Amino acid sequence: MVTTLRDMAKQIERGMSIALPVDYAGVSMAMTGPIIEHGAGDLHLICVPTGGLQVDQLIGAGLVRTVETSAVSLGEAGGAPRFNDAVKKGSIRVMDATCPAIHAGLMAAQKGSPFLPMRGLIGTDVLRYRTDWRVIDNPFADDPDPIVLIPAIKPDIAIFHAPVADRFGNVWIGRRRELAAMAYASTNTLVTVERIVEESLLLSETTAAGTLPAIYVTSIAEAPKGAWPYGLWGEYPTDTAEILRYARAARTAEGFEGYMQTGLMEPAI
Amino acid sequence: MVTTLRDMAKQIERGMSIALPVDYAGVSMAMTGPIIEHGAGDLHLICVPTGGLQVDQLIGAGLVRTVETSAVSLGEAGGAPRFNDAVKKGSIRVMDATCPAIHAGLMAAQKGSPFLPMRGLIGTDVLRYRTDWRVIDNPFADDPDPIVLIPAIKPDIAIFHAPVADRFGNVWIGRRRELAAMAYASTNTLVTVERIVEESLLLSETTAAGTLPAIYVTSIAEAPKGAWPYGLWGEYPTDTAEILRYARAARTAEGFEGYMQTGLMEPAI
Amino acid sequence: MSAVLPREVLICAIARLLDGVRHVAVGASSPIPAAGAMLLRALKKKAGAPLPRISILGSVEHNFFTNGSAELFDCAGQGRIDAFFLGGGQIDGQGNVNLVGAGDYPGSTVRWPGSFGSAYLYFVVPRVILFREEHTPRVFVDKVDFISAPGVSADGVFRQGGPYALLTGKGLFAFDKEVPGFRLESVHPGHDLDDIRQSTGFEFAHEENPQQTALPDAETLRLLRGDVLDELTETYPAFAEQMRKDHELALKACEVVS
């Protein structure tokens, strides 16, 4: 169960769907390099519910076919340059969603249900272009009441970073329960952590409350500062200067290449 | 926000729907007496997802019109005597469900959705008698694929017992997340706790992970050993002898009356 | 070593029925299924094979869940639970299970607790083992009075799970969903086909001379009475104590005989 970043990356196969968390929830930036090095492409990324640096870098590296997301941006550092460029060139397909629809799709998978209903969306172009969604008439209403059904999202692999795992494979996710939702919905879950502890996180009710059980975890690997330049709650803040540096560099394909060759995987610890 | 058991009981009005947790999740037995004393009847109980001692006692006290549940029993102490008697006499209406259907109904309310779909159930008499449920054809399937829709369950009030609350109204529920689900779905939530602490449970990420935020909590009251004779995780075990004593006494209406007059609200601390 | 006790026969039968599962969930008040699962794990451990995961609902020690009481059902819906046990106030020859009550619903003459999660789990867990020690025509009826969970479903109904076997105090049946119906696989020591026929309210297939339920070998029995019993003590202390007493009684009986 405990392995290396490189061996974890090898579990990714060409064409797979990969779920990645939102900036502040624990992005495994440490996996970005090994994934690019491994090189399995044609990936379908599912942003839970939005994407940032990691998504932009995987797109820049040419590994991405589709991005299913509610947004991709670098936050304070502005738009995601490789994403925006790829959209303009038409080299990736964007399945534009809205945050609760991504959550609904994962929840459907969590429940073993084929879909989940969701309010809103009627009359939006988000719905108009999502031909994989359906609208039915709410069977519980007396009058016509259209409601959108979101099909289950079942990623092949979920990848995220968390503060702690124990040697049994249990992972402490705290109140970032979207990480659990991703794992429940996904066939396999790869987790990088700041540190691995000896004692089971399930032994104390206090830590158990914020723990994703090992049954949902395929592999874990130690990666100190593994969310950098993103921050990790309770551990370290976001390195905004570094994200700005990336944003500037990645305005061009060449700048992106240069950044990735020199700048990646060097957290300023 | 911090109040007394009696004042909490006064929030219950005749005809309301009340959500109560399963035996091991934190039953506020301390509220049973005050609810009976308050006397608001014609209640619709929703067991999340099954009921026990508290449900049996509220039925015995004549306060219950309907029980929506997946089961009612006293566990090792056998059948629930007042529930079984009321079913036989037809003096209560049972809306027989199955555990995940109760969870699905609460989840629909949590999501602000009118219903949630659920596998299973087709061909059961559970479904046959639940005329408030609907079967549709899964719109995502190529071939006919019937699936059950469970309407949202929106209790007026949820009542449960937990180890700790802080003076801001945040409640520590640990990994008993069905308590959060009940609170999300309910208009008001009344919580008894072993103790109230000064420091906010949200201040530390470790305790925050198992905390139901005050936004979902209407009132809290201190009730040491408030789950007795049920146990409370991490605090005290179930007093099986006392539940057996109740089970024997409550075989008859008179025995039940006697038990309630002398035996209730006297935890052997 | 004393003679094999009836409950040990059941526990060993369960361990065999569970062979190959990755994850089995057991109810909090089901010591015999839990013992069967623990025995299988001990046997796998000895063989150096991958260990099955055992979730015991309501147990703190064996509770791998952290998302409330809905997680078991979610986990099953995700296909992460391979086996589960189901009892029943009534079980009929089609594999239908009744946990609600005898007589006309809703005014049942005998009311049982209710369907619990059966109306869902029976559909999604691949290997549901029906387990009821009491083997009488009262339990094993021709047709249940209330279907909490049906043995089989019509074509086109989503169904990835269902009855796999029926284990009683008298024998072991396999379920054939094509018939649909039960087939007697073996008879426990001390019982015979006639006995089982008279105790069963439904028709079932069987050999002319059904075999006896396999008894555990000495090594398996040693594991069961050693490590497994110790492990069982944590979660089911009363049951484990009773097993120990039964062994002593059986041992004394053997001494008298020999």
Add this chain to the structure above:
Amino acid sequence: MSAVLPREVLICAIARLLDGVRHVAVGASSPIPAAGAMLLRALKKKAGAPLPRISILGSVEHNFFTNGSAELFDCAGQGRIDAFFLGGGQIDGQGNVNLVGAGDYPGSTVRWPGSFGSAYLYFVVPRVILFREEHTPRVFVDKVDFISAPGVSADGVFRQGGPYALLTGKGLFAFDKEVPGFRLESVHPGHDLDDIRQSTGFEFAHEENPQQTALPDAETLRLLRGDVLDELTETYPAFAEQMRKDHELALKACEVVS
């Protein structure tokens, strides 16, 4: 005390728009809406009235949520969030919001991040305040190129929320869903109707001589520049620092004038 700064006019306008809410949610990168909500809370505290709850998404200090990033949407769906702010790359006269891109979708000539939660929250939060400081015809268009979230919905479509007001760097509009359309409520100091007309790509209703946006009284300004600014510093340090610098500059300018 120095003259009222343009951003202070906005903050005070937001505090007024939020009057009466029990719970307002604010985005992590929205210091002006957050300041407006904090000002309202400070005013209510001073008046001894019930305090509004403020959830700032992404903030640890003001994060009342413990169920992951889905909780905001669940909470809104439960009717527990009364007000929310929405920006937009384009906003049109029907209250439609575009957060996706300009030009033909999907090959947008300008791509913005995406719709985030707007396609849901706009439907369920009663008081959505459209807030965009840049007031140009590029933002306020006749018709958005992509509807992330529509201003109004057809009869029979579930809709318990929607646009309540539109606040820009130049003026404040109310939304009338019956028309549907915006109506200019007031013009911020330093701007006039003609200016706003030329900067707005859609038609809107207005008085012949629209009033000026109300300025805060001295007590409100004191609260804003004292307690609220201190509180703001925790979550938006850069913004708070800028506000302090602007005050100093304004103060100096006043000294020069006087």
